[in-house]
Amino acid sequence: MYDESVRSLTLAAHWSASCQVTTDGPRATSMLRSIDNWRKRHRNPTSFWLHVAGIPACFVAAPVLLAMGRWAVAAAAFVGGYALQFIGHLVEGNRSGEEMLVRKFLGRNR
Numbered sequence: 001m002y003d004e005s006v007r008s009l010t011l012a013a014h015w016s017a018s019c020q021v022t023t024d025g026p027r028a029t030s031m032l033r034s035i036d037n038w039r040k041r042h043r044n045p046t047s048f049w050l051h052v053a054g055i056p057a058c059f060v061a062a063p064v065l066l067a068m069g070r071w072a073v074a075a076a077a078f079v080g081g082y083a084l085q086f087i088g089h090l091v092e093g094n095r096s097g098e099e100m101l102v103r104k105f106l107g108r109n110r
Helices: 004-018 026-041 045-067 070-090 097-106
Strands: none
Touching: 045 070
């Protein structure tokens, strides 16, 4: 199932690379590089599936719940989604993108 999902992401990246609208310019190249980088850092099936659950919880469910006025549930979805992703990075044995960004700003890339 994990391999099938990775294959779907790969096909989506190749499909977007074949669309005229997305292939020209630095934005498309940057986007494809970002997708490739994300896939390289999420190879462990457990980490991958934790992210599959955590990302939508943070960036889809939480805003929808907030718009519905359910702020406590929205906060729980956001925090829970991020927790799933951080657990995924512990399983994977690498740093989250947020941690890498903070370290870059602080000059601590190790």
